Amino acid sequence: MxxxxxxxxxxxxxxxxxxxxxxxxxxxxxxxxxxxxxxxxxxxxxxxxxxxxxxxxxxxxxxxxxxxxxxxxxxxxxxxxxxxxxxxxxxxxxxxxxxxxxxxxxxxxxxxxxxxxxxxxxxxxxxxxxxxxxxxxxxxxxxxxxxxxxxxxxxxxxxxxxxxxxxxxxxxxxxxxxxxxxxxxxxxxxxxxxxxxxxxxxxxxxxxxxxxxxxxxxxxxxxxxxxxxxxxFIGSPRMNLLPAQVVSPGLARIGEAGQPVKVATGSLAAGASATVGVRPEHIALAEGPADLALSIDLVEQLGGETYFYASAPGLPQITVRQNGQVPRERGEALCVRFEPAHLHLFDAEGHAVRPGG
Missing domain, CATH: 3.40.50.300 (P-loop containing nucleotide triphosphate hydrolases)
Structure with a gap:
């Protein structure tokens, strides 16, 4: 060889x-x-x-x-x-x-x-x-x-x-x-x-x-x-890529109605346009305060896991994956939280922003 x-x-x-x-x-x-x-x-x-x-x-x-x-x-x-x-x-x-x-x-x-x-x-x-x-x-x-x-x-x-x-x-x-x-x-x-x-x-x-x-x-x-x-391109279902804006060092707001979330912002200045990436399995359902409020468009029950396809004004459709069977219906509200350790930030040119970068 x-x-x-x-x-x-x-x-x-x-x-x-x-x-x-x-x-x-x-x-x-x-x-x-x-x-x-x-x-x-x-x-x-x-x-x-x-x-x-x-x-x-x-x-x-x-x-x-x-x-x-x-x-x-x-x-x-x-x-x-x-x-x-x-x-x-x-x-x-x-x-x-x-x-x-x-x-x-x-x-x-x-x-x-x-x-x-x-x-x-x-x-x-x-x-x-x-x-x-x-x-x-x-x-x-x-x-x-x-x-x-x-x-x-x-x-x-x-x-x-x-x-x-x-x-x-x-x-x-x-x-x-x-x-x-x-x-x-x-x-x-x-x-x-x-x-x-x-x-x-x-x-x-x-x-x-x-x-x-x-x-x-x-x-x-x-x-x-x-x-x-x-x-x-890598990952199935694909990563959610959501428009965002840097609020301050270490904080970015997703869309217009979301709460600021913790994410490495590197050298990006406040007000800079960016994209937050989050995998469907890294989105948690929120019982209390939420990072984002969504409306369910479609539910897929696969037995071992549940997929929600949900939307919010000004954002592309968001895919949420949950383990097991989670009973929800189309049209219901879906409040979600993002896990900071699993968030990705990309600058306006589409390049990944790394911690300390």
Whole structure:
């Protein structure tokens, strides 16, 4: 396995720049997830790493070896595509063995590799079948198996679960995480689904407009987002982002009718516009004095937890999550308190304000 380094990688199609100077170091054995909205450049960046797209400028190194101009076939990587890309006229065994045959490996070595991967992916009973006789999840496992048998330096996954239904996506996601734990390979995984990113990654790379917004572990991004984009993108349901104004050092007022709440205001002066971020699970129901009075628009009872979607004049709809079953109705008043330790403040440019900053 191997590590990967990107230095000032840029990509333009004609006059349209899509990747703007990416710098990134991926350690040997890491599971890295590129996440971001459609059009953010994550798949293009993966294809550049794979050698399927040329860079306009910059450098790509695998284990300190410059591979920037090296053809895809010589980089020692394996890519799993969204569309599976299986040969329909070949059996599962033949699909998994094909690349090894082209590499000129001995028949015994090919058989050993294919059967080892089939056992790992629970495909042993399907080796004689053709792709049309498999389910979507089984086809995806064959595509992954075809990558495993090549023993690549790095595995590349381009939204491999997007064609699966919701239940199968969850199951396959767990299988991929278990696979990484078993083989310990370096894996780079592209998705637009931040839940996939949160549950699978050692580190997440959040992309927007061809630029990196933040890199960190799932909990680092969840607990300490660098900006409004990351705060709103990471987490499900998303963080509540509420307009606010600094009242004095350490105090900000949410909206027009809320009480001042304690939050780190850094160097922001009184009167400065800001945004307060608070996760749905960090909003408490108030029996006495409240930070904010809301009106319930919708209640979702999920058994183990309750979601309230509530509003107040001049504020976007606020999501409140409570453990257990909390009996409330649409139209009722909902008085809430915010936990100061879990509040986030962002300045007018959308940058996170840190304590002492």
């Amino acid at each position: 191997a590590g990967l380094t990107l230095k000032s990688v840029r990509k333009a199609f004609g006059t349209v720049a899509v990747i703007h100077g990416i710098d990134l170091a991926i350690a040997d054995g890491e599971f890295i997830v590129f996440v971001g909205p459609s059009g953010c450049g994550k798949s293009t960046l993966l294809r550049i790493i794979a050698g399927l797209e040329d860079v306009s400028s910059g450098e790509i190194a695998i284990d300190a070896l410059d591979v920037t101009r090296l053809p895809a076939s010589d980089r020692g990587l394996a890519m799993v595509f969204q569309s599976y890309a299986l040969y329909p006229h070949m059996t599962v065994y033949q699909n998994m063995a094909f690349a090894l045959e082209n590499m000129g490996l001995a028949r015994a070595e090919i058989d050993a590799r294919v059967r080892r991967a089939a056992t790992m992916l629970r495909l042993t009973d399907y080796l004689a079948r053709k792709p049309k006789a498999l389910s979507g999840g089984q086809r995806q496992r064959v595509a992954i198996g075809r990558a495993i048998v090549r023993d690549p330096k790095i595995f590349l996954f381009d939204e491999p679960l997007s064609n699966l239904d919701a239940e199968l996506r969850v199951a396959t996601r767990k299988e991929l995480a278990a696979l990484h734990a078993e083989i310990g390979g370096t894996m780079i995984y592209v998705t637009h689904d931040q839940v996939e990113a949160m549950t699978m990654a050692d580190r997440i790379v959040v992309l927007r407009g061809g630029r990196i917004e933040q890199v960190g572990t799932p909990l680092e991004l969840y607990n300490r987002p660098d900006n409004l984009f990351v705060a709103g």
